[in-house]
Amino acid sequence: xxxxxxxxxxxxxxxxxxxxxxxxxxxxxxxxxxxxxxxxxxxxxxxxxxxxxxxxxxxxxxxxxxxxxxxxxxxxxxxxxxxxxxxxxxxxxxxxxxxxxxxxxxxxxxxxxxxxxxxxxxxxxxxxxxxxxxxxxxxxxxxxxxxxxxxxxxxxxxxxxxxxxxxxxxxxxxxxxxxxxxxxxxxxxxxxxxxxxxxxxxxxxxxxxxxxxxxxxxxxxxxxxxxxxxxxxxxxxxxxxxxxxxxxxxxxxxxxxxxxxxxxxxxxxxxxxxxxxxxxxxxxxxxxxxxxxxxxxxxxxxxxxxxxxxxxxxxxxxxxxxxxxxxxxxxxxxxxxxxxxxxxxxxxxxxxxxxxxxxxxxxxxxxxxxxxxxxxxxxxxxxxxxxxxxxxxxxxxxxxxxxxxxxxxxxxxxxxxxxxxxxxxxxxxxxxxx
Amino acid sequence: xxxxxxxxxxxxxxxxxxxxxxxxxxxxxxxxxxxxxxxxxxxxxxxxxxxxxxxxxxxxxxxxxxxxxxxxxxxxxxxxxxxxx
Numbered sequence: 255x256x257x258x259x260x261x262x263x264x265x266x267x268x269x270x271x272x273x274x275x276x277x278x279x280x281x282x283x284x285x286x287x288x289x290x291x292x293x294x295x296x297x298x299x300x301x302x303x304x305x306x307x308x309x310x311x312x313x314x315x316x317x318x319x320x321x322x323x324x325x326x327x328x329x330x331x332x333x334x335x336x337x338x339x340x341x342x343x344x345x346x347x348x349x350x351x352x353x354x355x356x357x358x359x360x361x362x363x364x365x366x367x368x369x370x371x372x373x374x375x376x377x378x379x380x381x382x383x384x385x386x387x388x389x390x391x392x393x394x395x396x397x398x399x400x401x402x403x404x405x406x407x408x409x410x411x412x413x414x415x416x417x418x419x420x421x422x423x424x425x426x427x428x429x430x431x432x433x434x435x436x437x438x439x440x441x442x443x444x445x446x447x448x449x450x451x452x453x454x455x456x457x458x459x460x461x462x463x464x465x466x467x468x469x470x471x472x473x474x475x476x477x478x479x480x481x482x483x484x485x486x487x488x489x490x491x492x493x494x495x496x497x498x499x500x501x502x503x504x505x506x507x508x509x510x511x512x513x514x515x516x517x518x519x520x521x522x523x524x525x526x527x528x529x530x531x532x533x534x535x536x537x538x539x540x541x542x543x544x545x546x547x548x549x550x551x552x553x554x555x556x557x558x559x560x561x562x563x564x565x566x567x568x569x570x571x572x573x574x575x576x577x578x579x580x581x582x583x584x585x586x587x588x589x590x591x592x593x594x595x596x597x598x599x600x601x602x603x604x605x606x607x608x609x610x611x612x613x614x615x616x617x618x619x620x621x622x623x624x625x626x627x628x629x630x631x632x633x634x635x636x637x638x639x640x641x642x643x644x645x646x647x648x649x650x651x652x653x654x655x656x657x658x659x660x661x662x663x664x665x666x667x668x669x670x671x672x673x674x675x676x677x678x679x680x681x682x683x684x685x686x687x688x
Numbered sequence: 689x690x691x692x693x694x695x696x697x698x699x700x701x702x703x704x705x706x707x708x709x710x711x712x713x714x715x716x717x718x719x720x721x722x723x724x725x726x727x728x729x730x731x732x733x734x735x736x737x738x739x740x741x742x743x744x745x746x747x748x749x750x751x752x753x754x755x756x757x758x759x760x761x762x763x764x765x766x767x768x769x770x771x772x773x
Contacts, residue, residue, distance in 0.1 A: 441720070
């Protein structure tokens with residue numbers, strides 16, 4: 255049975271993780287993980303929810319619980335635990351006491367459990383949706399080599415999200431080092447990256463632009479540059495190529511829901527049209543009549559994706575694409591979901607907040623293109639009484655600030671006389687997207 | 689101070705107020721943009737605001753060789769784009 259701890263045990267060298275200049279060797283974390291299993295044998299084969307606190311404890315928990323617990327849920331700090339039956343990790347005193355009374359399973363003989371990994375994506379209503387993965391599917395694209403072992407990766411994505419977990423697993427399983435700078439501002443991030451001699455960075459295009467704005471990116475010696483989580487544009491790809499012409503420059507398309515993705519490494523935005531319906535690829539791609547990208551992964555997909563999967567096994571990613579000659583370009587989400595620097599914003603959620611204002615009769619929240627952050631949230635509102643526009647705008651902003659994340663707050667609220675609707679009665683966000 | 693610089697400073701103030709950020713004082717020619725008090729969302733909002741005020745967005749219209757790090761570089765990019773119009 256393949257598990258994270260088994261894979262790490264097979265490595266000739268394991269790396270070191272650094273956070274705020276504090277180092278933890280993966281070897282130490284493996285020992286800590288073994289101690290956890292010895293101390294809490296009652297957790298064996300139970301589903302567990304890992305609450306993220308810091309990268310070293312998070313990795314320790316992953317090493318301990320993969321292949322040992324029945325399921326691990328990677329809980330973002332602001333997300334409540336999805337089911338009451340789940341055991342929360344780190345254990346609080348009550349859980350530890352209660353669970354000690356539970357009949358202990360023979361943990362040694364059960365070591366080798368196929369653990370399901372669950373990751374959260376933000377849902378339309380603000381409640382997260384959980385998608386299942388296996389260790390095998392999560393590590394399908396993990397690469398190993400002596401060269402990769404010598405790398406030092408920067409962790410710039412939250413590791414409980416798909417992209418962050420991919421970076422973390424790549425570093426762990428190739429024996430490379432990892433410098434965690436997720437929680438810092440760009441200038442502090444650059445200082446840590448320079449101090450840690452980082453050679454490989456995987457980040458959203460927005461984060462890459464911020465690193466460029468520090469004016470210090472060229473002081474690093476990068477051999478691997480990866481962009482993901484947002485649409486990678488040609489201007490940014492060209493800029494990074496000019497800065498590090500010898501580095502491997504890749505942009506990644508990944509779907510948290512389907513747990514798969516593909517890599518484009520020719521330095522051009524989008525992906526080659528000839529990849530469409532190429533059955534030799536590990537992920538077969540197709541474009542639907544509605545111009546959505548369909549993907550057919552080689553492994554079984556999560557049950558909750560069944561409604562988006564056709565008879566041939568293609569999953570609708572709900573990503574809109576456009577084929578221009580030899581290239582397929584990404585346009586954005588068909589659902590109207592707005593991507594603000596890698597953060598998903600559901601317009602419906604923002605609209606619900608705005609509609610709480612009694613002076614508003616109709617509202618439409620949609621994306622505005624941004625060269626720095628990909629997209630920004632903007633809103634059109636129709637008000638009931640004229641003459642109070644400024645007061646209404648200020649009131650709306652106050653409400654948004656109370657109830658929404660900062661990236662969800664409309665950067666501009668326009669008072670309009672008319673809002674378009676589709677025949678179904680749904681708001682017509684498409685026009686503004688296209 | 690040129691008219692363009694004045695417009696940029698005003699827009700920065702406007703965005704800072706809108707997003708509850710505090711701009712540093714003074715913002716000199718060499719002040720690092722990332723130390724002005726606006727974060728990445730603030731700068732994206734600033735560029736969107738300036739597009740409305742000035743009618744152009746140099747970050748989509750120009751092939752920028754270097755990303756601006758200081759206030760002067762930011763101003764220079766807008767100046768260059770304005771000259772090209």
